Amino acid sequence: MPQSAPNQRPEGLLILGYGNTLRRDDGVGPKVAEAVAALNLPGVRVLDCALLTPELADPISQAAKVVFVDAAVDAPRVVQLREVAPAGNCQIMAHAANPATMLALARDVFGHAPAGWLLTIPIEDLGIGDELSPLAQKGCSAAIEEIKRLAR
DSSP states (O other): OOOOOTTOOOOSEEEEEESOTTBGGGGHHHHHHHHHHHHTOTTEEEEEESSOOGGGHHHHHTOSEEEEEEEESSSOSSOEEEEEOOOSSOOOOTTOOOHHHHHHHHHHHHSOOOEEEEEEEEOOOOSSBSOOOHHHHHHHHHHHHHHHHHHO
């Protein structure tokens, strides 16, 4: 795989919203990403996807900071922001990775793991559809405010 240019300095904040947009609240990560993209915040790049896959290691490695935005069905009923450190190795099990593995992959393949956070949004409805429950809508708004704070 290609390496980043040696003199290229990582910059900006990457927002990576992920989840299944066809399973109601599980799509809250991509919905947050879409809303943040519409704000056109300076220095903020936004990506949304269904899963964290190895291809994302390159854009992750190019950022100074990254926020992974995901739904959390088994968490407290508040939005939580937690620091994530790179995993000890970048081995990916099954078909998708977690934020720590993605940071390790960016470090091991591209030479840089940015400062990372996991922003989780409480959810309650994983039925078929694309509408968010009131709990997920409230969390979506809180997550957007948290990202705006981090971008300052």
